Amino acid sequence: MRSSIVLGWLWTLTLLASCATTVGGNAQFPEDAEPVPQGLAAIDPCSLIPEDWLYSFELEEGKYNEADERVRAPHGCDWRPSGDQIGGRGVSVRVAGDMAPAKYDADIDSHSEIRIGGLDWRVSDNSELLEGHCFLIHIVDDESFVSVSSMNLSDETKACDKAEEVAPVIAAQLPGGDPAPEPPQVEESPVTDVDACELLAHDDAEEEGLQAPGEETDSDLYHRGCEWLPSEDSSELQAVVIMIDIERSIERRFDAEPDDTFEVADRSWKIFDSPSEGEGFCYVGTDTSPRSYVAIFSSNHADPDSGCDQATDLAPLVTGNLPAS
Secondary structure, three states: OOOOOOOOOOOOOOOOOOOOEEEOOEEEOOOOOOOOOOHHHHOOHHHOOOHHHHHHHOEOOOEEEOOEHHHOEOOEEEEOEOOOOOOOOOEEEEEEOOOOHHHHOOOHHHOEEEEEOOEEEEEEEOOOOOOOEEEEEEEEEOOEEEEEEEEOOOOHHHOOHHHHHHHHHHHOOOOOOOOOOOOOOOOOOOOOOOOHHHOOOHHHHHHOOEOOOOEEEOOOOOOEEEEEOEOOOOOOOOOEEEEEEOOOOHHHHHOOOOOEEEEEOOEEEEEEEOOOOOOOEEEEEEEEEOOEEEEEEEEOOOOHHHOOHHHHHHHHHHHOOOOOO
16 A cells, blocks of 8 residues: 655645536436545545646656555555656655545554644654655545655655655645645756757867767766767776756755765765765766756776766866856
8 A cells, every 4th residue: 555655736626516407496316326526535636736846846747546445545646756766756645535544544643743734744654664655644534534655765764755845735725724835937957958068178078088079878867968988098997978967956866965075166066976876886966957967977897986086077177168057
């Protein structure tokens, strides 16, 4: 039942309307008509996060999940994180209009409470069976509730961050919730149209032991990249990749704090040494906006402690070719 992730902006609650035939001013319903859903039972879970919030929440389009009585799970919707974020920043919402909260979570009465969006939420996080997962549950009445869940497998202390981020939006659509804020405006990244191969001058590349020009490269991990191979007389070096991502910050790419930082002019560069790829790999990146970054990848398999050396050496050369943030 408690898998994946959650979130939701309860932006619109759509109650299903019934069709009726009017006779003498009185509505007449067929005897075999299905009962019209009311309250939470009428909510389409995937309507709870509108499209104009997906970019801000860094989520892809939601996927509907039917109720599963075998695991006591009401119907809901899951939103995967946009891009290939490591650690998981997706969200999941479950909406129950005819299920007792204790049936969904037997320990619900023992959970701590927090107040978000004008409503009280029960918090279940970092349980022994689901470390890195977090559930926020708002009880509407004895037979209805809304659950918002998220997870962070890279840093379990941040498991609730995403759920808490979206809970105010959901609360705004529930009785007693505070009004919802306006969705933030989307600003275009200054590196949207930048050619990654133009971020390192040919003369600078050759002085650093790389062949010029670089070659464009594709990857699911970023939007545009440029690979610079080592020159023939620099056999101790390995290929370098300069990459541009316009969907997330550099810390969201790795879902972790940087190992170190350094300044070049007025720009801060962050070092991610030996992330998930393994020892000897290194990414040195700088945010070009709240939702975009430029990073330099270098590696050294023979001497893993030196994997970041070339990337940090190139950072000042790349900085001068970046547009203003």
